[in-house]
Each structure stands twice: as structure tokens, then as C-alpha cells.
Amino acid sequence: MKKRFSFLFLIILVFGMSASAQDHTFSRISVDGKNFVNEQNEVVVFEGLNIADPDRLVKEGQWKADIFNEVAAWGANIVRLPVHPAAWRERGQEEYLKLLDQGVEWAKEAGLYVIIDWHSIGNLRTGLFQNEMYDTSIRETYRFWYTISRRYKDEPAVALYEIFNEPTTYNGELGTLTWEQWSDILLDIIAVVRANNPEAVPLVAGFNWAYDLTPVMNDPLPVAGIAYVSHPYPQKREQPWVPQWERDFGFVADNYPVIATEVGYMYPDQKGAHIPCLGDETYGETLTGYFDEKGISYVAWVFDPGWSPQLIKDWDFTPTRAGEFFKSAMSED
Incomplete structure (x- = not known):
């Protein structure tokens, strides 16, 4: 009798744990003026983490629910999935979509919203890019968003559609691109996305590797329900940062939602240390304080021990100093 009770208790416990993992409900996110809001019209400020490309994580043997659970344990409410065009082609659309489906399910189980990011860097107009992994085309980009918007149109957990990671002409080496052309x-x-998912919230990045939104001052996109993106790494500007951030992108948050889908810093002795990411807690404190004041959402880069600036040192999820900072910042809210 004792064994039977223990067995039944175990079944109930496991079932209960499984059911509780699926118990998160996701209110669809939309745009109301300068804010992200949920279906109850409550303002939502996102604070989250980037993970590496799912394709890379599979190859590293790390594509696991553990990553999403740990991201949530750090206090995040959103996770960004960067999809590199080269990986999308190499794995093939159908196989890559299986990864995204799995990632979305793991995110939901952990209580996280999702950003799907077309992770290219370069000039989409000229078809020139910073590295082969970012090579794409306008047609492929249209096709990607046609596919994604149809697939997740009924999934409110997929909250934000980041159209293009970092537009840049790389100091003119990749050709010219005006704000009007972009x-x-x-x-x-966006028209393709909205035709297939009218409730989608597209994210629009500015120039200079998604840092500079100054053209929005006089020429915002003539379409409702979008948000703007900036990537204000430490050396995009010298100190004092705040007045320059306000001039370069922060002013946009007075009228539209702004989300910094990449922020972060690292010390010069860390693996892969490079400009514009060299910084310390002074940057982190100034940045998060400014974001709190402006109501700007952010997603720290990157929850991976290989890519930089790293938030973790290893796959035991040991935080770097930047990881400790952002974990603390998110947990306090």
C-alpha cells in the first residue's frame, strides 16, 4: 500500500509540475502612443536577454529548455532569438522553423515573451553585408517575414518582429542608404507582415549599426503600431552619455515605444573584447537609470559564453560581471 501511494503521489507531482509549466498566459502586446501595452491596456516595459542563434546552440549541444528557464530566473520577461540568414539557408526553412517552434514553447513554459530577429548587418538596398553570415537579399527578407508572420499570427507570446538587426553602410564601404530609401x-x-498578421508589432532600427534614430525627429515612418530600436553600446558615444543618447535616440521615446534590443559591456581582458563594447558598471548604471526615466525597454547581449560581450562564463550559467549587473538590475524590478 505504501508503494502504491508513493507511485500515485509521484504521478500527481510530475503531472502538476508539467501543468504548472504550461500555466503561463500571454496577453497580446500592442502599441498605444509611446508605450507597449497588453490586452488590459497596462503598460509593459520589457527587460530581457539575447541568446545565441538557435542553429549555433544546436551545434554546440546547448539548445535546451534550461537556457530559457535560466533567462527567466534572472528576472527577464522577454528573450530575443537572433536568426542569421546564413543559418536559415544552411539548415533549411522547415528545419529552422522547428527550432523556432521549440524555442517559443520553451519560452512560454518559462513565462517569457519572444522577439524574433532577422539578424543581418549591412546594407539591404545594395545587398552588401559586413560578413558572409549576414548575407541576405530583399527577396529573402520578404520571404522570411512572410513565413514568420503567418506561422505565429495566433501566438501572442511572439510579441515583437525585429525586421532587420543592424542597418549600416560601414562607413560607405557597403554603398549608400538614405533614410528615405530605408x-x-x-x-x-511591414506591409507583408501586417497582411499576414495585422496585430504584429514590427521593430524598426536606425542607422550606424542600429544606434542612430535622429531621422525619426522629422521623418518617422508613416505607419501606426510600430516601435523603434537602438543599440547604445558604451563607445557609440563618449561620456557624458545621457545628453547624447537623448539627442541620438532617446527623444523618440517621448512619442513611440523604444526598445534597445542590444546593450551590454565587457572588460578589455575578456574573450572577444572589442569596441564599441568596452565598459563597466558605470555604463550599466547610467544606461538602466536613463531607460527607467524614459520608459525604454532593453534586451542585454548576450547569454552565451562564446559570443561577446558575454553575460555568462560557461554553460553552468556563471555570470560575468556584466551578467551579474543585468541579473541584479532585472531582479530588482
Whole structure:
């Protein structure tokens, strides 16, 4: 009798744990003025983490629910999934979509919203990019967002659609790109997304590796329900940062939602240390304080021990100093 009771108790316990993992409900996110809001019209400020490309994590043997659970344990409410065009092609659309489906399910179980990010760097108009892993085309980009917007149109946990990671001409080496030209491309892509998912919230990045949103001052995109993106790494500007951030992107948050989908810092002795990511807690404290004041959401880069600036040292999820900072910052809210 004792063994039977223990066995039944175990079944109930396991079932209960499984059911509780699925118990998260996700209210669809939309845009109301300068805010992200949920279906109850409550303002939502996102604070989260980037993980590495799912394709890379599979190859590293680390594509596991543990990552999403740990991201949530750090206090995050959103996770960004960067999809590199080269990985999308190499794995093939159908196989990559299986990874995204799995990632979305793991995120939901952990209580996390999801950003899907088309992770290219370069000039989409000229078809020139910073590295082969970012090579794509306007047609492939249209096709990607056609596919994603159809697949997740009924999934409110997939909250934000980041159209293009970091537009840049790389100091002119990748050709020219005006704000008017970029806006025309973005409007076409957003039209495709909205035709297949009218409730989607597209994210629009500015120039200079997604840092500079100054053109929005006089020429915002003529479409409702979008948000803007900046990547204000430490050396995008010299100190004092705040007045320059306000001029370069922060002013946009007075009228539209702004989300910094990449922020972070590292010390010069860390693996992969490079400009513009060299910094310390002074940067972190100034940044998060400014974001709190402006109501700007952010997603720290990157929850991976290989890519930089790293938030973790190993796959035991040991935080780096930056990881400790952002973990503390998110847990306090």
C-alpha cells in the first residue's frame, strides 16, 4: 500500500509540475502612443536577454529548455532569438522553423515573451553585408517575414518582429542608404507582415549599426503600431552619455515605444573584447537609470559564453560581471 501511494503521489507531482509549466498566459502586446501595452491596456516595459542563434546552440549541444528557464530566473520577461540568414539557408526553412517552434514553447513554459530577429548587418538596398553570415537579399527578407508572420499570427507570446538587426553602410564601404530609401524598404516589409498578421508589432532600427534614430525627429515612418530600436553600446558615444543618447535616440521615446534590443559591456581582458563594447558598471548604471526615466525597454547581449560581450562564463550559467549587473538590475524590478 505504501508503494502504491508513493507511485500515485509521484504521478500527481510530475503531472502538476508539467501543468504548472504550461500555466503561463500571454496577453497580446500592442502599441498605444509611446508605450507597449497588453490586452488590459497596462503598460509593459520589457527587460530581457539575447541568446545565441538557435542553429549555433544546436551545434554546440546547448539548445535546451534550461537556457530559457535560466533567462527567466534572472528576472527577464522577454528573450530575443537572433536568426542569421546564413543559418536559415544552411539548415533549411522547415528545419529552422522547428527550432523556432521549440524555442517559443520553451519560452512560454518559462513565462517569457519572444522577439524574433532577422539578424543581418549591412546594407539591404545594395545587398552588401559586413560578413558572409549576414548575407541576405530583399527577396529573402520578404520571404522570411512572410513565413514568420503567418506561422505565429495566433501566438501572442511572439510579441515583437525585429525586421532587420543592424542597418549600416560601414562607413560607405557597403554603398549608400538614405533614410528615405530605408523607410521605403521597411514599409514594404511591414506591409507583408501586417497582411499576414495585422496585430504584429514590427521593430524598426536606425542607422550606424542600429544606434542612430535622429531621422525619426522629422521623418518617422508613416505607419501606426510600430516601435523603434537602438543599440547604445558604451563607445557609440563618449561620456557624458545621457545628453547624447537623448539627442541620438532617446527623444523618440517621448512619442513611440523604444526598445534597445542590444546593450551590454565587457572588460578589455575578456574573450572577444572589442569596441564599441568596452565598459563597466558605470555604463550599466547610467544606461538602466536613463531607460527607467524614459520608459525604454532593453534586451542585454548576450547569454552565451562564446559570443561577446558575454553575460555568462560557461554553460553552468556563471555570470560575468556584466551578467551579474543585468541579473541584479532585472531582479530588482
